[in-house]
Structures are given as structure tokens and as C-alpha cells.
Amino acid sequence: MDFKIDTMETVYIPAEDSFLLAENLAIKPGDSVLEIGTGTGIVAMYASKITDKITVTDINLDAVTLAEKNFKKNNIENIEILFGNLFEPVKNRKFDVILFNTPYLPTENGDVIDDNLNYAFDGGLNGRKVIDNFLNEVKNHLNEKGTVQIIQSSLSNNEETLKRLDELGFVSEIAASEHYFFEDITLINSYL
Template identity: 75%
Template sequence: MPEFIINTDDNVYVPAEDSYLLADNLEIEHGMSVLEIGTGSGIVAMYASRLTDNITVTDINFDACELARKNFQANNIENIEILFGNLFEPLENRKFDVILFNTPYLPTEEGEVIDDTLNYAFDGGLNGRKVIDLFLNELKSHLNDGGIVQMIQSSLSDNEETLAKLDELGFMAEIKASEHFFFEDITLINAYKV
């Protein structure tokens, strides 16, 4: 895959193994509409821009929106719409063919929360599911029939619960890829709306 110029910012998640696990396994065909929630530096969206022209990204961190804009410009990528806001909030009733999300999946105790916008990138609440469950609850109304969700989470935030919730929502879901790190598996879950 092509390499990109990536600027970083202390207030924005720096692309890491989880970012590339998603970027390397994108299931996007030309002409599909793509939404990435929590774009951060914009790295995943930049890989997606090589596959389709219709991409929208959101982030709750305004610094991330600005950094993504800077990175898209540095790489001459002009086909990505950037929206500031939490999860699906800035999208109203729009639907997409593909939804991507490298979730904030780390279980976080009160004393581990950092007083900084970077906290949004990893803080999954006490059980690691605070944001994942909010995302899953709204997912169906923003995905076209036949669409796919590709989301990254951790074994620490209960993959089985995510698969069960997706099943309840009528998706066909599977763990598509995973990588083992010290004390957890980072997993890519693919879910198809049938």
C-alpha cells in the first residue's frame, strides 16, 4: 500500500498497530460511500480514499479534525468531507455503505482519565464499552442495506458481547483479523447488514 505524509499533534492519537490493522483490511469498492468515525490523524480515511471517492469522517476532538485536514492536504487528497462532532451526531439522517471505527476500547478507571482531548481516543469507560455500545445502538440507522461495519476493539472490551449485540441487531458479524499484544488481542470485527 502507498505510504502517506503523516503530521502528528500531541492532542491527537498517533497511528499505531490498531490503525493499520483496520487500514490493511478495508473492504471498500469503488463508488461506495464511506464514513469513518473518530478519524484522528486521518490515516485510515487516506487509505480508503485510494478505493472510493465518497468519504466522510467525524471526530469529537476538534484538534483531530484540523490535523486530518492538514494531512489530507499534505497528501493532495480532496475527496474527504470532515465533520466535527460525537459519533453520528453531525450526520443527521445520512446513510453509508461502509462505516469504519477504531473505537476507544481501553477499560479506564477514574484515575486513568487524562484531562486532555487525547482522552477521547482511548477512554472506553470502566468496562471499555462506553463508546462501543453508544456506537452500536445508532449504527443500523446510518448503514445502507447490504452495508458493512469494520470496527477495531480489544479483547479487554469483550469481543463476544460486541458480536452478540451485532447479532441481535440483525448483522452477520465475525472477527476478521486480530493481533496479539502483551496483555490483549486487538481485533477487527466485520459486520454485514443483511
């Protein structure tokens, strides 16, 4: 890892999915970037090596606090941090690139934990609860010829995501994939 980061129990600790996104960023110098669900801020830190127009959001207040601490720890000052769910904090704004390591795990009531960490993985019964809400709004926040990069799992139906993106007018592909135990973690790149 190129950065020093602190972690905490209530914030998702960077794992394979985080690095699959961080190592395959489709960002150009000067792009405006929005990362939804920044967690520790690790993906945004990699993005900061490419562009200085970065906004991050998280629904987990612990994550917002931790990301700010990690940015300072690495002398990164060009990232705007906002608290809120999905696109709420950036209501009337548009970006060139939108990044999201989605909460993609299918969860039943017994799987839900009473803790802020739950936001990081709880995808609802079919793993698509947050993914579908994101897809419903993403085009409203993307500049013309923009790019969306989503991390999700084969457990949350990659084909459904590709179909929805196609219906929204995107050209999409599974740009990278890694197999772990019972699932494939995939990076979907979509272009307007």
C-alpha cells in the same frame, strides 16, 4: 506507510490498531464511507485509494484540524471532514461502509487524562462506553447490505460486541486479530 502525516500530542498517533483497519478495508469502488473518530486521518487516506465518497468525523477538534492538514499534505481532496460525537454530524445520512477504531480501553477515574487525547482511548469502566453507544445507532446510518468495520480489544469483550451485532441483524466475524502484551486487538467485520 504510503502517506506523509503530521501528528500532535492531543491526537491519537496511528498505531497497530490503525493499520489493522487500514490494511483490511472492506470497501468497494464507489462505496460511500463514514469513518468515526478519524484522528490523523490515516485510515480515511487509505480508503481514498478505493473510493471518492468519504466522510470523516471526530469529537476532538484538534483531530479535525490535523486530519484536514494531512489530507492537504497528501493532495487528497475527496474527504468531507465534520466535527462532532459519533453520528451527530451525519444525523440523517446513510453510508455503505462505516469504520470505527473505537476507544476500547477500560478506564477508571485515575486513568482519565484532562486532554483531548482522552477521547481516543477512554472506553469507560468496562471499555464499552463508546462501543455500546455506537452500536445503538449504527444500523440507522447504514445502507441496505452495508458493512461495519470496528476495531476493539479483547479487554472490551469481543463476544459482547458480536452478540449485540447479531441481535441487530448483522452477520459478523472477527476478520483479523493481532496479539500484543496483555490483549488481542481485533477487527470485527459486520454485514447487513
